[in-house]
Amino acid sequence: MDNVTAYLEASLAGVPASEALSQYKLKMTDVLSDRADELTHSGLRDQKVLMDLLKSEYPDLRADFEAAQTQPKKARGIEHGRLLGIACTAIYFIAVGILYVTVSLLTHRWSLTWLLPAAGVTLWLEWLFGLRIEKLVAKRRVFHPTARTLLAIGVLLLFLFAFLCSAFLFRMPRSWLLLLWGVIAMLLADAAFGLALREKLMILNILVYIPVLAALVFLVLGLHGILPWTPSWVLMPAALLLDLAIIAVRLLRHKKEETEQEVADAWSAD
Amino acid sequence: MERRLNAELWDKMHYLFRDYNDRMVHVELTYDFRIDVEALRTVLICFFEKNPVFHASFTDNHVSPYWTVKPYRIDDVVHVREVTEAELPAAVDEFLTQCLPPEGDLQMQVMVFFHGEKTTLCIVENHMCMDGGDFKTFLSAFCKNYNDYVENGVSPLDFRVGSRSYETVYQSFSPQEQKAAKNLYRNINKKDTHAFPLTKSAKEDRSFIARRRISAETFLKIKSEGKKYGATINDMLTAAYFYSLYELAGFDPNESLTISSAIDLRRHVKDTEGMGMTNHTAWMQCEVPERGRDIFETLQYCTRSYARFKQDKYMGLHGLPLLSFGYKIMPLAVSEPIIKIGYSNPLIAMSNIGILDVKALALCGHEPVDGFMSGAVKYKPFVLLSVTSMRNEMTFSMCVRGNDEDKRIVERFFDLLEKNIGVLIGDAPAAE
Numbered sequence: 053m054d055n056v057t058a059y060l061e062a063s064l065a066g067v068p069a070s071e072a073l074s075q076y077k078l079k080m081t082d083v084l085s086d087r088a089d090e091l092t093h094s095g096l097r098d099q100k101v102l103m104d105l106l107k108s109e110y111p112d113l114r115a116d117f118e119a120a121q122t123q124p125k126k127a128r129g130i131e132h133g134r135l136l137g138i139a140c141t142a143i144y145f146i147a148v149g150i151l152y153v154t155v156s157l158l159t160h161r162w163s164l165t166w167l168l169p170a171a172g173v174t175l176w177l178e179w180l181f182g183l184r185i186e187k188l189v190a191k192r193r194v195f196h197p198t199a200r201t202l203l204a205i206g207v208l209l210l211f212l213f214a215f216l217c218s219a220f221l222f223r224m225p226r227s228w229l230l231l232l233w234g235v236i237a238m239l240l241a242d243a244a245f246g247l248a249l250r251e252k253l254m255i256l257n258i259l260v261y262i263p264v265l266a267a268l269v270f271l272v273l274g275l276h277g278i279l280p281w282t283p284s285w286v287l288m289p290a291a292l293l294l295d296l297a298i299i300a301v302r303l304l305r306h307k308k309e310e311t312e313q314e315v316a317d318a319w320s321a322d
Numbered sequence: 323m324e325r326r327l328n329a330e331l332w333d334k335m336h337y338l339f340r341d342y343n344d345r346m347v348h349v350e351l352t353y354d355f356r357i358d359v360e361a362l363r364t365v366l367i368c369f370f371e372k373n374p375v376f377h378a379s380f381t382d383n384h385v386s387p388y389w390t391v392k393p394y395r396i397d398d399v400v401h402v403r404e405v406t407e408a409e410l411p412a413a414v415d416e417f418l419t420q421c422l423p424p425e426g427d428l429q430m431q432v433m434v435f436f437h438g439e440k441t442t443l444c445i446v447e448n449h450m451c452m453d454g455g456d457f458k459t460f461l462s463a464f465c466k467n468y469n470d471y472v473e474n475g476v477s478p479l480d481f482r483v484g485s486r487s488y489e490t491v492y493q494s495f496s497p498q499e500q501k502a503a504k505n506l507y508r509n510i511n512k513k514d515t516h517a518f519p520l521t522k523s524a525k526e527d528r529s530f531i532a533r534r535r536i537s538a539e540t541f542l543k544i545k546s547e548g549k550k551y552g553a554t555i556n557d558m559l560t561a562a563y564f565y566s567l568y569e570l571a572g573f574d575p576n577e578s579l580t581i582s583s584a585i586d587l588r589r590h591v592k593d594t595e596g597m598g599m600t601n602h603t604a605w606m607q608c609e610v611p612e613r614g615r616d617i618f619e620t621l622q623y624c625t626r627s628y629a630r631f632k633q634d635k636y637m638g639l640h641g642l643p644l645l646s647f648g649y650k651i652m653p654l655a656v657s658e659p660i661i662k663i664g665y666s667n668p669l670i671a672m673s674n675i676g677i678l679d680v681k682a683l684a685l686c687g688h689e690p691v692d693g694f695m696s697g698a699v700k701y702k703p704f705v706l707l708s709v710t711s712m713r714n715e716m717t718f719s720m721c722v723r724g725n726d727e728d729k730r731i732v733e734r735f736f737d738l739l740e741k742n743i744g745v746l747i748g749d750a751p752a753a754e
Contacts, residue, residue: 095367096396101478105479
């Protein structure tokens with residue numbers, strides 16, 4: 053304990069005394085003492101080695117303290133931003149609620165006006181997903197699958213709202229086909245997003261998406277009556293052929309790169 | 323809060339090998355003085371703190387496995403026993419043939435046997451944590467830290483720490499070379515169904531370590547005679563291994579045979595600074611198209627086969643991206659059985675661990691007087707011949723889980739190996 057205090061005092065010597073410094077010292081005394089207890093429990097009896105090990109784990113307490121001082125400002129900024137976001141969301145939903153009640157009372161078409169809050173919720177979710185996707189994309193690659201999942205959900209939500217409008221507002225026949233269009237759009241969006249992000253092994257996703265998309269397009273266009281069933285089934289084998297062509301091109305390109313590397317090696321060997 | 327470590331590619335691979343071996347790496351070092359156990363404990367605690375994987379428990383959660391760092395007491399790692407010279411061999415064997423479960427809290431066990439004024443230091447560690455290459459690095463660092471601590475009071479903190487990722491082997495390559503190496507998806511190793519002629523597996527089988535010492539005089543002759551044939555020590559030993567196997571197992575001399583030889587992938591890395599303790603070992607296959615008229619022809623085949631491999635700039639790196647890909651895209655429960663189908667674990671293998679440098683392994687000015695290192699205890703029909711040398715004395719070791727008959731077979735194999743080495747170096751007449 054004395055050693056820990058001495059190390060803390062020596063490391064933070066020259067830092068102007070403040071409430072923050074006192075609190076930091078108290079916090080670090082606990083952290084270092086707990087760690088020292090842990091090492092003693094493991095069987096480390098030599099106090100000099102124990103302190104050296106602690107010092108190697110916490111080599112620059114001064115820099116750590118200074119970094120900790122800037123963090124509360126950042127944390128306060130984040131907290132303010134969060135509160136503002138919550139307030140704006142509340143105002144938005146109140147506005148949507150007022151709009152819904154007003155329009156409903158004026159038109160007396162309660163069976164349709166519920167689409168207004170549905171539109172409000174969809175818009176809010178899309179905005180929320182957009183913000184989250186932007187943050188996730190800026191992070192490491194490991195977060196990209198979550199961003200892609202959010203994008204897929206976002207696209208599906210848009211088509212779900214379009215389906216609700218089509219079915220209840222416009223009463224269009226076969227409105228449910230919009231849900232299938234949603235899946236098609238979701239796959240296309242994911243492929244484009246993955247390629248834009250230069251995701252590793254995206255080609256494998258695309259190889260899977262192509263036949264699935266072909267089958268969906270065949271089904272949807274057939275159900276819409278835009279394409280006759282009989283010749284358009286060709287879409288599916290064509291998709292498989294396209295897959296094979298992509299594989300062949302990739303293999304050829306890979307082979308070419310290998311050959312170029314061998315040639316480069318042969319030159320550099322000389 | 324629970325501290326977790328990522329299970330790296332090689333951790334998962336060695337976990338997969340649980341069906342083929344006990345995943346333990348063993349070392350035995352004998353010193354002609356009584357080492358300071360308290361100092362040894364202090365040095366080991368520092369090593370464990372720098373490399374927490376050694377006090378971590380492996381969790382196979384079927385999706386993505388991980389290590390959980392556990393609290394420990396060094397007294398559960400380091401054990402001390404006084405034995406007589408007569409008791410020592412059995413006690414050492416008993417200690418070295420233990421198997422540490424990866425789900426346990428400790429991945430290393432150390433035993434200090436005091437016999438008279440001598441000390442025999444035995445260490446067993448989980449191969450999932452590090453291979454023979456890093457085990458040698460650890461031993462050298464351990465001895466250096468021990469010496470600095472005991473002689474000069476310097477705290478033993480000089481241990482290499484860093485990334486345990488398999489991708490660190492690419493770090494010395496140029497961007498273009500890295501791209502090429504990371505595209506080596508094809509597994510170039512072939513499957514060979516020839517097996518070492520051990521008995522069938524049985525419940526009663528027990529782990530044992532068979533050893534054979536080769537004198538310094540013979541070792542130096544292998545080196546000098548090898549030079550005459552343009553062969554390395556490894557080529558000479560592999561030729562003797564092949565020839566002895568044909569003889570022992572009665573394989574048709576016209577049949578092709580393959581022995582896989584372990585290669586250290588750190589050969590591709592110029593500076594190992596920043597690399598953590600881990601595994602970086604792959605297999606290189608040495609294939610002879612037939613036994614050959616005599617052992618000298620076998621040696622020619624071996625030299626040629628190894629030379630072909632050595633020409634490859636990316637030696638040992640083939641198939642690594644595929645393994646990584648397999649583990650990345652599938653949960654462990656699915657990737658393991660699929661990788662097992664595609665991965666052919668060699669039935670007959672050799673690991674030339676190399677020199678145990680007595681200067682690097684000296685403790686307080688006392689160089690080890692004896693010692694060896696060996697790979698995991700293999701489950702039949704798999705076998706691995708480990709080779710280490712110390713003061714130019716070579717030790718062959720084969721760790722097998724088997725019965726007394728298997729022990730006799732392995733001893734007979736060592737006899738043949740010695741005889742054939744004798745033929746190669748001109749100490750014994752050729753049989754035919």
